Amino acid sequence: MRELWxxxxxxxxxxxxxxxxxxxxxxxxxxxxxxxxxxxRFGARTWExxxxxxxxVVLNLALKRAGMSHKEIDLLLAGDLQNxxxxxxQGMAAFGIPYVGIYGACSTFVEGLLMAGLALSAPGGVxxxxxxxxxxxxxxERQFRLPLEYGGQRTPTAQWTATAGGCLLLGRAxxxxxxxxxLCGRMVDAGIRDAANMxxxxxxxxxxxxxxxxxxxxxxxxxxxxxxxxxLGREGSAILHEILAARHLFLGTRHQxxxxxxxxxSTQDAHAGGSGCGCIAAMSAAHVLPQLESxxxxxxxxxxxxxxxxxxxxxxxxxxxxxxxxxxxERTAAP
Amino acid sequence: MRELWxxxxxxxxxxxxxxxxxxxxxxxxxxxxxxxxxxxRFGARTWExxxxxxxxVVLNLALKRAGMSHKEIDLLLAGDLQNxxxxxxQGMAAFGIPYVGIYGACSTFVEGLLMAGLALSAPGGVxxxxxxxxxxxxxxERQFRLPLEYGGQRTPTAQWTATAGGCLLLGRAxxxxxxxxxLCGRMVDAGIRDAANMxxxxxxxxxxxxxxxxxxxxxxxxxxxxxxxxxLGREGSAILHEILAARHLFLGTRHQxxxxxxxxxSTQDAHAGGSGCGCIAAMSAAHVLPQLESxxxxxxxxxxxxxxxxxxxxxxxxxxxxxxxxxxxERTAAP
Numbered sequence: 001m002r003e004l005w006x007x008x009x010x011x012x013x014x015x016x017x018x019x020x021x022x023x024x025x026x027x028x029x030x031x032x033x034x035x036x037x038x039x040x041r042f043g044a045r046t047w048e049x050x051x052x053x054x055x056x057v058v059l060n061l062a063l064k065r066a067g068m069s070h071k072e073i074d075l076l077l078a079g080d081l082q083n084x085x086x087x088x089x090q091g092m093a094a095f096g097i098p099y100v101g102i103y104g105a106c107s108t109f110v111e112g113l114l115m116a117g118l119a120l121s122a123p124g125g126v127x128x129x130x131x132x133x134x135x136x137x138x139x140x141e142r143q144f145r146l147p148l149e150y151g152g153q154r155t156p157t158a159q160w161t162a163t164a165g166g167c168l169l170l171g172r173a174x175x176x177x178x179x180x181x182x183l184c185g186r187m188v189d190a191g192i193r194d195a196a197n198m199x200x201x202x203x204x205x206x207x208x209x210x211x212x213x214x215x216x217x218x219x220x221x222x223x224x225x226x227x228x229x230x231x232l233g234r235e236g237s238a239i240l241h242e243i244l245a246a247r248h249l250f251l252g253t254r255h256q257x258x259x260x261x262x263x264x265x266s267t268q269d270a271h272a273g274g275s276g277c278g279c280i281a282a283m284s285a286a287h288v289l290p291q292l293e294s295x296x297x298x299x300x301x302x303x304x305x306x307x308x309x310x311x312x313x314x315x316x317x318x319x320x321x322x323x324x325x326x327x328x329x330e331r332t333a334a335p
Numbered sequence: 336m337r338e339l340w341x342x343x344x345x346x347x348x349x350x351x352x353x354x355x356x357x358x359x360x361x362x363x364x365x366x367x368x369x370x371x372x373x374x375x376r377f378g379a380r381t382w383e384x385x386x387x388x389x390x391x392v393v394l395n396l397a398l399k400r401a402g403m404s405h406k407e408i409d410l411l412l413a414g415d416l417q418n419x420x421x422x423x424x425q426g427m428a429a430f431g432i433p434y435v436g437i438y439g440a441c442s443t444f445v446e447g448l449l450m451a452g453l454a455l456s457a458p459g460g461v462x463x464x465x466x467x468x469x470x471x472x473x474x475x476e477r478q479f480r481l482p483l484e485y486g487g488q489r490t491p492t493a494q495w496t497a498t499a500g501g502c503l504l505l506g507r508a509x510x511x512x513x514x515x516x517x518l519c520g521r522m523v524d525a526g527i528r529d530a531a532n533m534x535x536x537x538x539x540x541x542x543x544x545x546x547x548x549x550x551x552x553x554x555x556x557x558x559x560x561x562x563x564x565x566x567l568g569r570e571g572s573a574i575l576h577e578i579l580a581a582r583h584l585f586l587g588t589r590h591q592x593x594x595x596x597x598x599x600x601s602t603q604d605a606h607a608g609g610s611g612c613g614c615i616a617a618m619s620a621a622h623v624l625p626q627l628e629s630x631x632x633x634x635x636x637x638x639x640x641x642x643x644x645x646x647x648x649x650x651x652x653x654x655x656x657x658x659x660x661x662x663x664x665e666r667t668a669a670p
Contacts, residue, residue, distance in 0.1 A: 002409045006459030046651050074337045083418045085438045089643035093656045098519035101438040103420045111435055121457035124341030184433035308424035316381050321428045
């Protein structure tokens with residue numbers, strides 16, 4: 001049984017970019033994102049195609065920052081929340097990069113990092129990979145819940161799907177920040193059936209992954225500078241700390257949740273916080289990577305949590321299954 | 336640029352299983368599948384959960400044939416056609432295996448084989464992986480098109496989503512049949528907007544992948560015993576041969592399409608043939624692997640084709656984007 005994957009030394013992150021919508025640009029990290037569209041439309045006519053366009057913006061910005069052409073990318077791993085992941089396929093088709101579609105709900109981005117880590121570590125695999133995830137509030141609302149025009153009330157535990165996207169480019173050459181290891185999540189069914197409380201459905205999976213990580217690696221939380229989850233929100237984060245405390249694992253302030261950070265929860269109407277697979281993707285590119293690059297952090301656990309369900313599965317009495325994938329990012333060179 | 340992935344020597348296929356519904360059990364390969372349910376329900380109350388149950392049957396049968404426990408599997412790659420891939424998450428959660436959800440429409444199964452090949456080839460990766468894909472006619476019809484009760488007419492180019500699932504188990508130990516190499520597909524947009532003609536949307540992607548494979552590998556079609564596509568159906572297969580002929584690549588009778596083979600197209604009402612990501616998965620386990628194991632075939636290209644679209648993307652004027660992933664399977668020991 002091989003649970004903790006050790007990637008080849010020197011899998012460097014050679015590019016990063018993020019883009020968000022209006023609400024996200026007004027949040028605490030608004031200035032950190034590379035691009036925002038105040039109309040949330042990204043030049044497209046529908047919300048669904050706006051998300052596809054957002055993905056294109058992000059990939060193009062990441063390539064530009066890395067000084068690379070899309071022809072130098074051997075593998076593109078991308079995913080989103082739309083039915084049949086069409087934001088990714090419609091947005092990415094024109095690049096002509098060998099493409100692997102992934103689906104892990106809000107865990108998609110780190111799922112992609114893990115697959116990229118394997119593809120770059122395999123001797124006969126790829127030289128460079130791009131990992132991308134997007135979400136769009138207006139596309140997600142009418143697909144999973146109700147059209148925005150309906151103006152439905154939201155409960156305090158509900159999360160707000162972020163209009164956001166993020167991309168990391170990875171290669172076999174060492175860079176200041178490297179992808180070192182990964183732990184693939186197991187599905188955890190906590191019996192939650194309330195789509196307005198995804199934090200409660202995902203927190204047990206995040207706990208399972210973190211407990212397994214510290215047990216398998218033998219590391220202590222003190223050796224990690226930051227544990228970044230995305231997106232448990234305020235509700236799920238509290239549950240995570242409760243579960244971990246019962247198992248004597250205390251993360252304290254080194255835990256940050258992308259969903260809880262993306263919006264100002266005291267003034268922006270985002271209830272328990274942000275969600276959507278673009279949230280941790282954008283925050284990774286705009287917040288986590290810069291902290292590592294600047295040398296403020298040396299070793300980070302990036303833990304993306306997903307709520308695996310569909311409107312149909314809930315209507316048929318199914319529960320929301322949680323999953324959490326973990327990637328270890330490390331600053332390898334002196335800043 | 337690394338396009339053709341060479342996996343580590345000795346990635347053996349150590350388990351396989353398939354299960355189908357009633358119509359598939361009445362087709363030409365009916366006797367080859369490990370299990371069929373004459374009511375298509377697999378013990379479940381809804382068509383959606385029936386697909387999840389079908390997946391459980393298939394994974395359990397593959398483990399049983401391999402004499403393995405689910406605890407010996409380090410990584411499960413699975414996907415289906417339902418919104419948010421819930422057939423896989425709802426069906427597979429109870430196994431507790433580290434899980435990666437994948438989406439490539441009908442190309443999902445080979446996409447999974449490619450990711451498994453990388454995960455097994457990476458030195459710090461996994462020891463054993465399971466790849467699984469399912470589809471269910473009744474769940475797919477009401478999600479993508481109309482409920483069965485509506486009795487909608489179908490055009491001759493339409494394909495019939497198979498009620499089927501297949502699973503392969505792979506490990507780092509050599510077995511008579513090994514996974515040797517893979518080519519990840521690129522998205523090809525041929526401008527097709529007719530969901531009743533997916534063969535036309537996928538054939539150009541299959542051609543792109545096959546032309547790249549023969550160009551990159553330097554092999555000739557004569558060195559391959561069988562080129563198995565899934566699922567172009569009758570219509571897509573004819574278009575594939577037309578495109579390849581214009582490029583002077585002739586596959587002749589060594590090309591077989593799982594969609595065209597699953598049903599008896601002269602007596603069963605399946606129009607252009609089967610589709611759905613369970614089709615090539617089940618046919619791989621029930622037809623391709625046995626031919627390799629018996630020594631009838633030595634080297635096979637398994638080419639799974641996907642039509643990337645959703646009802647929303649089509650309603651908004653998007654085209655159906657094709658993709659085709661290729662895996663090379665080889666009989667390595669004398670039969």
